[in-house]
Amino acid sequence: MFDMTPNILRNFFHKSSTRLYPKETRQAFGNARGELYNEIEACIFCRTxxxxxxxxxxxxxxxEATWxxxxxxxxxxxxxxxNCPKKCLHQKNDYRKPVTDKEIIFMKGETKKKKCEGDPQET
Ligand code: SF4
Ligand code: SF4
Known part of the structure; x- marks a missing residue:
């Protein structure tokens, strides 16, 4: 018991070693790989x-132009x-927040119009 007394006293006055997650979160490391996001305007829906x-x-x-x-x-x-050829796919530099519902990331873009012969040239 007496051997433990210094430890007990130190723990009374020392800052907690754990965090009150999710109220207190750890700052992400510089190269942390988080949730994906797609710049949908640039996506060509190539499926790569x-x-x-x-x-x-x-x-x-x-x-349908959905991702x-x-x-x-x-x-x-x-x-x-x-591997994204358009470099429109990125990962947030943060850890995902805790959630109560299972949500899928869904994005809808513009259907890319195929160029046909006889189409007016872009200027
Ligand atoms: S390839 Fe992309 S979507 Fe698939 S597991 Fe890796 S980070 Fe997630
Ligand atoms: S690889 Fe890039 S451009 Fe191709 S579908 Fe995926 S996000 Fe879109």
Missing amino acids: CARKCPSQCITVDTK QCDPFVCVYCGVCVE
């Missing part, structure tokens, strides 16, 4: 990200970001 994803959590519908990702299946490896 979906094909390369090792956990198959990305679904792209080229016809979606299940953040509960994603392992935050960054492979999709590295």
Whole structure:
């Protein structure tokens, strides 16, 4: 008991070693890989990200111009970001917040119009 007394006294006056998560959160490291976000205006719905994803959590519908990702299946490896030809896919530099509902990231863009012969040239 007497051996423990210094420890007990120190713990009374010392700052807590743990955080009151989620009220108190740790600041993310500089190169932390967080949730995905897609600059949907630049996305061409090529499906490269979906094909390369090792956990198959990305679904792209080229016809409907939709892009979606299940953040509960994603392992935050960054492979999709590295392989995106338009560089429109990014990862937030922050840890995901705790949630009570399972929400899928869903984004809808503009259907890209195919160029046909006879179309007026862009200026
Ligand atoms: S790889 Fe990039 S451009 Fe292609 S569908 Fe994915 S986010 Fe869009
Ligand atoms: S970060 Fe990795 S696991 Fe998550 S969507 Fe991209 S490729 Fe898939």
